[in-house]
Each structure stands twice: as structure tokens, then as C-alpha cells.
Amino acid sequence: MSESDSFIEEVSEEVRRDKLFAFFKKYAWAFVVLVVFIVGGAAVNEYLKFKTETEAQAVGEALLAAQEANDAAEFAEIAEGESGATVLAKLYQAAVLATEGQQEAAAAIFDAIASDIDVSPLYRDIALLKAVMINGRNMDSDELDSTLSSLTTEGAPFRLLAIEQRAIVNLRKGDTAAVLADLAEILMDANATQDLRTRAQELTVSLGGQISAPQSGG
Numbered sequence: 001m002s003e004s005d006s007f008i009e010e011v012s013e014e015v016r017r018d019k020l021f022a023f024f025k026k027y028a029w030a031f032v033v034l035v036v037f038i039v040g041g042a043a044v045n046e047y048l049k050f051k052t053e054t055e056a057q058a059v060g061e062a063l064l065a066a067q068e069a070n071d072a073a074e075f076a077e078i079a080e081g082e083s084g085a086t087v088l089a090k091l092y093q094a095a096v097l098a099t100e101g102q103q104e105a106a107a108a109i110f111d112a113i114a115s116d117i118d119v120s121p122l123y124r125d126i127a128l129l130k131a132v133m134i135n136g137r138n139m140d141s142d143e144l145d146s147t148l149s150s151l152t153t154e155g156a157p158f159r160l161l162a163i164e165q166r167a168i169v170n171l172r173k174g175d176t177a178a179v180l181a182d183l184a185e186i187l188m189d190a191n192a193t194q195d196l197r198t199r200a201q202e203l204t205v206s207l208g209g210q211i212s213a214p215q216s217g218g
Helices: 003-069 072-080 086-099 103-114 121-138 141-148 159-172 176-187 194-206
Strands: none
Touching (some): 072 086, 086 103, 103 121, 141 159, 159 176, 159 194
């Protein structure tokens, strides 16, 4: 390589280096912003994760405290907050109101939850079942069957409890035949819990009915 070629190469390298420094000088802020964004984004994600876990713990502790106090007002306060426990707090609130004899207030909360399409189907079913427990005695047979239809279908999570509740309502109305039919349906179901089965057997015997053997599952 000649001296002139070497000189030209050194100059070219110097020019490239100067251009590179000029580029970094001109756009340094962009790299800083990018780094801050990446690092800051990770920090924000960690903060939000921690914040979510902390808030969930706080809400859980508040629910436990309200349960221990058995205080409908405390549950109402939790329900007014922006947390995932709103519906659960409302269910507890209504349950406490019901035990305190405030049936209408409790039923209004259960009915509102049961009719809210934005609420999880599981919570809606619980609320509907609870509403029937409170208002069932005021329903005629057709209304009761219509209200409980979604709860008593095959595969429904609270099917047997709903059938038991229907039996209780029919018992209050003096419809012994309907009660025994509901109890027989429970006793024939192999998925019935022992407590539920015992209640069904005792009520069947007290009404002079026959105990049916459960069907095998599967």
C-alpha cells in the first residue's frame, strides 16, 4: 500500500469517526429516552404488579375484617371501591342484611347481581339462589320454576342446592307431592353431598315418603 493510499484511508476513517460522533451527539437524547423507556417500562410493570398484589392483599384483609365483624356497612364500603372484590363484597353485604332481618334490602342486592350480565355467571347463580331463599315463598309455582330453571339444569354448579330450595319453598306452601319429588331427585343423584343427602332423607321420612337409592355416577 502506498503512502498516499494509507493517508487516504486514515482520512476516510477519521471522517467516518467524526460522522459517527456527530450522529451520537445529535441523537443522544433519543438513545437516552429509549433506555429510560425500556428500564422505566420494566420498573413500571414491577410497580403495577406489586401494587396489584398489595391492593389484593388489602382487599382480602378488609373482607376478613368485615366477616369477623359481620358488618354490612363494612362490606358496602368495600363494594364501593374499585377492586375485583366488588361483587363478592355485595354478596356478603346482602347475606348479613338477610340475617339481620332486612330481607327487602338483601333481596334487592341479590336481584341486582343476578340480573347484571357483566357479573360472572357463577356469582349470578349464587345471587339468584339467595334471592329465591328470601323471596321464594312469595312466588307461585310457575314463577318459582321459571326463576330456578337455569339453576336446576344438568351441569349447573348449584343444581342440587337449587332443587333443595325449591323443595323448601314447596314445603312452605304445603305441596307435599312436589316436595317429595324434589327430594327424590336429590337422593337419586350420586353427586349429592352427604349433608345434602341427610337433609333430604330426614325430610322425606318426616313426610312419609320412600328413600330412593342413588344412581351410579358416570
